[in-house]
Each structure stands twice: as C-alpha cells, then as structure tokens.
Amino acid sequence: MSFRFQLEARDGKARAARFCTPHGEVETPVFMPVGTVATVKGMPQDTLEELGVQILLNNTYHLYLRPGVEMIRRLGGVQKFMAWDRPILTDSGGFQVFSLSDLRKVNEEGVQFRSHLDGSSHFFSPESAIAAQIGLGADIIMAFDECTEHPAEYARTKSSMEMTLRWAQRSRKYFEEHKQEVPWFVERGEQTQTLFGIVQGGMFVDLRRESAQRTVEMDFPGYAIGGLSVGEPRSMTYEMVDAAIRFLPEDKPRYLMGVGTPEEIVQYAAQGVDMMDCVLPTRAARHGLLFTSEGRITIKNARYAADETPLDPNCGCKVCARYSRAYLRHLYASNELLAQVLNTIHNLAHYLTTMRGVRQAIARGQFAHLLAQVSPPPATLLTAGHQQRRL
Numbered sequence: 228m229s230f231r232f233q234l235e236a237r238d239g240k241a242r243a244a245r246f247c248t249p250h251g252e253v254e255t256p257v258f259m260p261v262g263t264v265a266t267v268k269g270m271p272q273d274t275l276e277e278l279g280v281q282i283l284l285n286n287t288y289h290l291y292l293r294p295g296v297e298m299i300r301r302l303g304g305v306q307k308f309m310a311w312d313r314p315i316l317t318d319s320g321g322f323q324v325f326s327l328s329d330l331r332k333v334n335e336e337g338v339q340f341r342s343h344l345d346g347s348s349h350f351f352s353p354e355s356a357i358a359a360q361i362g363l364g365a366d367i368i369m370a371f372d373e374c375t376e377h378p379a380e381y382a383r384t385k386s387s388m389e390m391t392l393r394w395a396q397r398s399r400k401y402f403e404e405h406k407q408e409v410p411w412f413v414e415r416g417e418q419t420q421t422l423f424g425i426v427q428g429g430m431f432v433d434l435r436r437e438s439a440q441r442t443v444e445m446d447f448p449g450y451a452i453g454g455l456s457v458g459e460p461r462s463m464t465y466e467m468v469d470a471a472i473r474f475l476p477e478d479k480p481r482y483l484m485g486v487g488t489p490e491e492i493v494q495y496a497a498q499g500v501d502m503m504d505c506v507l508p509t510r511a512a513r514h515g516l517l518f519t520s521e522g523r524i525t526i527k528n529a530r531y532a533a534d535e536t537p538l539d540p541n542c543g544c545k546v547c548a549r550y551s552r553a554y555l556r557h558l559y560a561s562n563e564l565l566a567q568v569l570n571t572i573h574n575l576a577h578y579l580t581t582m583r584g585v586r587q588a589i590a591r592g593q594f595a596h597l598l599a600q601v602s603p604p605p606a607t608l609l610t611a612g613h614q615q616r617r618l
C-alpha cells in the first residue's frame with residue numbers, strides 16, 4: 228500500500244489520524260512547513276527533524292524552473308536531492324502560475340506563463356503538471372487546478388470550477404498511466420505517489436458543495452480545499468471550509484491549502500481539517516514577527532533592547548531555552564543571519580507545538596477546552612464553535 232489513512236480519535240468535528248506514505252508516517256492534524264525551493268529558508272534538515280517536522284511542502288513551479296525536474300529525477304527524487312528522508316508534498320504549480328497574473332494566459336488546454344526568473348515562456352497542462360510532480364517524486368501530489376481569483380462573479384467562478392473538475396479527470400488519467408515512473412518506484416518496493424483532488428468554488432456555498440461532491444465522485448485518496456485565504460474575510464474562509472468539508476468522506480484526509488495564523492490552524496482543526504501549510508511562520512520570522520504563547524512580538528521594538536527574559540517562557544524550543552529577547556533584538560537590528568535562523572526555529576516550534584497540543588487534546592476528548600483558550604474566534608464562528616463542543 229502506497230498510502231493508508233487511519234482515523235484514531237474524534238472530538239466534535241475534529242479528528243486525530245495518521246497516514247503512511249512511502250517515506251514514512253504522518254500524524255494529523257499536521258502543519259507542513261513550506262520549503263519552496265527544496266529548503267525551508269535558513270533551516271538545515273537536521274534542525275527540522277529536531278523540531279519534529281513530519282512532512283514538508285515543496286513548490287513544483289519553483290523546482291520546475293530551477294534546478295529543473297529532469298535534474299531532480301536524475302538525482303533520485305526530491306527527498307534524496309534535499310537529504311530529507313521523510314514525506315514531502317508538492318503543490319501542482321497552479322497557484323504560483325495563477326499568481327503571475329500579468330505573465331499568464333489560461334485556456335482549456337492549460338496555462339501559458341512566463342518565468343519570474345528570466346521571462347522565458349512555459350506551459351503547464353494537467354498532464355505536464357503531473358509529469359513534473361512525478362519527476363520530482365514527492366509522496367503526495369496535487370491535481371492541477373485553477374485557483375479562482377478573488378473577488379469573482381458567480382458565473383465566472385462556476386466556469387472556473389467546471390474547468391478544475393475537467394482538469395482533475397485529466398490529472399488523474401495521466402497519473403494512473405505514468406505513476407510507475409516516480410524515481411524511487413523500485414527502491415521503495417514498487418510503491419507510488421498519492422494524488423489528491425482539489426475542491427474549488429470560490430466564495431459560493433453551493434459551488435463549494437458541488438465541487439466537493441463531484442471531486443469525491445472521482446474517488447481520490449485525499450482531498451484538498453483550495454482557493455481560500457486569498458484576501459477574503461476570515462469568517463468567509465470558515466464558512467467555505469465548512470461548506471466543502473461536510474461533503475468530504477470521513478475516511479480520507481482533508482488538506483486546507485495555504486493557512487493560517489496559530490489561532491486559525493486550531494480553528495481549522497476544529498472544523499475537521501487534517502493538513503495545513505503556510506509560509507506565515509517562516510516568512511514572519513524573517514521579518515522579526517514572532518508568535519508566542521502570550522501573543523505576537525515584534526522583536527525589533529526598542530522595548531526589548533534590555534529584556535533578559537526568553538522570547539516565550541512557555542516554549543520548549545532551543546532558542547527560548549538559551550537566548551534572551553535582548554540578544555534576539557540585537558541580532559535582528561544588526562541584520563545578522565542568525566536572527567533569521569533563530570526566529571524561524573522558534574516560530575516553527577510554536578506552530579508544531581500548537582499542532583501537537585491539538586492532537587493530544589483530540590485524543591483525550593479535551594479539544595473544546597483548548598479551542599476556548601486560543602484568541603476569541605470571530606463572532607461568526609461562535610455558533611459553529613459551540614456546536615463543536617459536543618454540549
């Protein structure tokens with residue numbers, strides 16, 4: 228079996244589960260740090276292992292442009308290339324390509340786009356995006372979808388969703404015909420990658436439902452919810468997640484793409500999401516924004532210049548164990564490389580600890596208690612949150 232998903236506990240809508248891939252096991256709910264170009268910026272792989280990172284996300288678009296799919300295939304796949312012997316997930320490249328709004332043309336066949344590196348012209352279709360992901364060799368790969376822009380009218384969102392459904396069929400067909408070409412097929416006992424479908428449907432409840440139902444009819448081993456966290460109010464994100472998730476099967480993983488803050492990832496877990504990824508903890512760290520158990524800290528503030536206390540007294544990470552806020556502020560103010568490294572270690576530790584807490588709470592049936600401790604949810608969530616508490 229190349230992929231096995233097993234539910235272990237439920238608490239309200241939240242679930243604790245685990246899945247197996249050819250490069251190891253992952254416990255959910257899980258937060259996946261983003262390693263855009265096969266590196267989590269500033270983090271050596273052994274540091275990620277120490278932090279307990281179970282699965283990383285890589286971006287197909289970036290690796291396709293540099294160093295190129297063929298190079299990574301020849302080097303044994305992206306796990307071997309980056310010396311990371313744990314699971315990896317790649318996106319389809321769609322999201323990056325669609326963010327190049329001035330540099331792309333979309334039609335039924337696929338997307339013509341220009342490289343942000345050198346302006347060279349490229350084309351992604353469902354078939355070529357899957358071929359690229361097979362060459363890279365991540366354990367979990369994504370169907371090629373159109374991430375509908377926000378805001379978008381109903382008719383435009385519906386036709387975009389319809390195209391994503393047709394592209395899902397094409398992605399799946401190409402994958403089934405070529406999945407044995409993954410670089411580690413023989414080495415990993417003839418296991419293959421796992422292809423997830425993606426639910427779109429913009430900001431319309433009925434389109435989210437229809438997209439979920441019709442994607443589920445294609446019977447993928449896992450489902451992503453895409454096209455959210457693209458500038459809409461957070462209450463709408465929660466509403467769209469709920470609209471989609473109620474039509475996704477209980478016995479398959481649900482992956483909400485590109486979210487969120489430490490408070491939000493707890494809320495999404497409460498809605499029944501199993502997997503999340505976001506650049507926020509790593510990007511914010513590089514800009515000196517640190518997430519702690521007591522709220523956010525902008526480390527460059529002068530008030531920390533003589534502060535001898537640790538960044539977060541409740542954090543067990545090696546940065547908080549050793550360094551003072553005064554030193555971290557000095558490193559940041561001096562534009563030292565170590566500032567980015569230490570800040571990133573702490574922010575990732577905070578996210579991973581948050582998720583570990585979520586898993587434990589679900590397993591013990593105490594998730595409602597944990598949910599109540601995170602910052603107050605937006606007013607629109609209060610009703611849903613209340614229902615999730617199994618009262």
Ligand SMILES: [Zn+2]
Nearest residue numbers: 542544547573
């Ligand atoms: Zn820390």
